Amino acid sequence: MPLGENSWELPETRTLKTILDTILEDVRREVAEAKKTTPLGEIQARLADAPPARDFVAALSSDFGLIAEIKERSPSVGPMRIENVHAAVDAYAASPIVRAVSVLTNQTHFGMDIHRLGEIRKQVPQPVLRKDFFVEEYQVYEARAFGADAILLMANVLDAATMRHLHQVALELGMEALFEIHTTEEIASLPAGVRVVGINSRKFKTQSGFVAAGQSSATDFSLDLGVFDLVNLLPPSAIRVAESGISPHNLSAVASNFQAALVGTSLLRDERGIHACLRDFEMACRS
Secondary structure (H helix, E strand, O other), rough: OOOOOOOOOOOOOOOOOOOOHHHHHHHHHHHHHHHHHHHHHHHHHHHOOOOOOOOHHHHHHOOEEEEEOOOOOOOOOOEEEEEHHHHHHHHHHOOOOEEEEEEEHHHHHOOOOOOHHHHOOOOOOEEEEEOOOOOOHHHHHHHHHHHOOEEEOOOOOOHHHHHHHHHHHHHHHOOOOEEEOOHHHHHHHOOOOOOOOEEEOOOOOOOOOOOHHHHHHHHOOOHHHHHHHHHHHHOOOOOEEEEEOOOOOOHHHHHOOEEEEEEEEEHHOOOHHOOOOHHHHHHHOOO
């Protein structure tokens, strides 16, 4: 029987969906729905009421510190400890090592939306990064309208021209971008003069590693910490950020090559509570 005649057989031209494919399909659908509910013109009109942008680059230019993240769940490990999520805003606001706060705004896969970012922005003194899967400029305007000071641009999601365009829109609105890469090819696609670049050890392009909503995994199999070795290939003038897989135990090694670490799951799933985990990170930063 020819391959593909049965519904359970995949034709040779078809590939299995990756985690990233699934997320991006949902994001594009959600953005289309948001544009119908709140057109771009209405979002742009709200910009006049947005608080002045805080300087994301300046915040990361001092001593090594954290971009501390808030999310309710993730596709790789499932739900965070809800008590840690609830305590995160106050803990981050008071921490001497938190240089910026990252807020996941993908409701479907991470449990929080852009409105929550707006609430958090009012409660912390640090710059706030909107961490999401940006695919078009509507999301950039939306980020600033709700108070974001920086956005995430992923080189494994965007082509070089789109990445440049979205960055330019962000700059015009007073924001900065954290460019995220995973490979040498993605480094080559970065626009000239980028100021903040993150290396993410998360393996998005895999068919495994998904945890169903409501379920939890003690181990994150979607990490490849070896990718941090790409740090020496980053633009020398850029602030270097390590993303994913960071704990107090490996922080000293990370700090020798990076100027900041984006940390979320370690803080938000610690059974001792987020304050205890933050203290461990503070001690590791001093060592």
